[in-house]
Amino acid sequence: MVGLIGENGAGKSSLLKVLSGTYQPDTGDILVGGQKRTFTNPAAAASAGIGVVHQEQSLVTNLSVAENILISTRATMSGNKDGKVRFGIYNWRKINDDAAEILERIGSTIDPKSKVEDLSFADRQMVEIAKALQITRQPGVQPIIVLDEPTSVLEDNDIQQLEHEVRRLKEIGSVIFVSHRLDEVMKFCDRICVMRNGEVVGERLTSEVNEDELFRLMTGRHAETTSRERKKSFSDSAVVLDLERLEAKGKFSGISLKVRSGEIHALVGTNHSGREEVCRAVFGAEEFDAGTVRYNGKVVSRPSLRGSAYGGIAYLPSERKVESMVAGMTVAENLQLTHRGEHASAIFVSPGARREKTKEWISKLSIRPPIPDADIASLSGGNQQKVVLAKWLEDPKLSLLILDHPTRGIDPGAREDVSKQVFAACEKGAAVLLIADTLEEAISLADTITVMRDGEITATFDLNSGSIPTHAELVGKMI
Structure with missing residues (x-):
């Protein structure tokens, strides 16, 4: 698993959008499995096995959870091999069952029939992760899962479940993990790439680096403490x-x-x-x-x-x-x-x-x-x-x-x-x-x-x- 870190505006999200087919690069090449690939749209990237959980959520809020997951499935599966559509008719039982199964894998109990607009922000994030994991069902490709700040709205128990799923994904494909939480990057990743001002300024093995050095590479300065000095009682304050x-x-x-x-x-x-x-x-x-x-x-x-x-x-x-x-x-x-x-x-x-x-x-x-x-x-x-x-x-x-x-x-x-x-x-x-x-x-x-x-x-x-x-x-x- 590769960690990708950098300050806000360092270029991480733009790079991921190029990788997912949302943006097209001006120069350079993308190689997947050693072969040069061109992604003119997200569907092309998905067909190559690239699934992305973007930092900014991209759900259709007036559709159900299962329908949102279905959208990602239809983008990656050709024909009707998934069995969810036959002669133009949707098999809603299978759609809901498959959505429930992928949600269960990441420890979520969200009802697949729920409207996304009725979910909390954290629950919507779990749906985003479930959408990306659909890429692992695609036959004939080695999946590349890109997780852009996947834990930013999750609680500790959700993060633990996600960690279990991420480690399982490493056994069947590759994972790019983007996070501002340096302790998570150190815990999850094998190798870390650091970006600053649109360029990669460093690459380190996790076993050979600490959080202070990563902070310095990201910002160009040493970390300062943000803890408060607790010197007074507020009992007399207004x-x-x-x-x-x-x-x-x-x-x-x-x-x-x-x-x-x-x-x-x-x-x-x-x-x-x-x-x-x-x-x-x-x-x-x-x-x-x-x-x-x-x-x-x-x-x-x-x-x-x-x-x-x-x-x-x-x-x-x-x-x-x-x-x-x-x-x-x-x-x-x-x-x-x-x-x-x-x-x-x-x-x-x-x-x-x-x-x-x-x-x-x-x-x-x-x-x-x-x-x-x-x-x-x-x-x-x-x-x-x-x-x-x-x-x-x-x-x-x-x-x-x-x-x-x-x-x-x-x-x-x-x-x-x-x-x-x-x-x-x-x-x-x-x-x-x-x-x-x-x-x-x-x-x-x-x-x-x-x-x-x-x-x-x-x-x-x-x-x-x-x-x-x-x-x-x-x-x-x-x-």
Whole structure:
């Protein structure tokens, strides 16, 4: 298995799109099994045995899980040898049974008849992986499975099941594994290729390299610590967010917690634990049925998106492409979507002031390419995430920052940049409600950790007391 790593914008995704037939190269050759191949479209790549799980999901949301998997099957199988179509009539029993079988292989219990639009983001990722694994059923070719950030939205138990399947795939084909989690790359891969600025700058055997050297090859600099120095108690700090017995039927109940000025308060739990729904209810993206929300001491009976955005509350959701950015608009335009601030005079926006402020944030967060007028859709996923975060940090009235997986899909260097800006917001007095990407991240960043299971709080840990919970302790309260 070959690992492929690099910073956001290093060219990894573009290279994979060439390999999958989405892009065509200007020069150079692609050799599969020692033979030169040309892929003019994804179907041509699939026929050569190449299956790709892209970082950005490509499911048809108004179709069922089985139908989405069927699409990938029809792209790779010729004629009707798979038995799913006969005389133009679909054999839905076989389609659903085959989908269930491939999902079971990766440890998923998703109903094949479910609509994709009704699934969580993590469950959709499992469907993407199942689609790619269909390539292993194609006769006459040695499969090449490309996994582009396959674990970015998965929980520990899902990752363990995926690891088992990936190791099985190595026995029947080749695997290219792309990840920003260097510990995963070291664990899964035999050999690692490092890209920077569109070029391969290093290739190492996993047995002969460590994470520090990989970081240096990726970024050109040495890694810095992003853990906070826990020097103070927040007991005397102003309470920014106070939740009392908050409840949304079927999602969460009895949620009581406080988040204070300058504090990072992490919510941890498995998927469907209710942590995301609590964050969305606080911001006004979802309704709640009972309980009280107090913001800076004042009761907010029904939080609204407009009221939150203009009242100093920021929310970075997990699905940035759907809820946080507008493709087709520039980086500068996306940056000023919620807070025009000094960019505007009355109803008019000053393009010059907007460009200068955008350049400032591009420098602070190392956004690539550093072009204010670039279409945000042309940026890598990690750089899009930086723009979305900057959009909220731009607010001079920022008081509460709600972050749902803020470092998902971004490289270690970018994670440092994002963490520094979040710390800076805390230093200015903002409170942070965080859903971390991993338990290790929650432990390293947060002052307080609240654990949720089945919509309820099971434990709270004050990390400033000197007692740091272990990974095992947290997991024990989550499951």
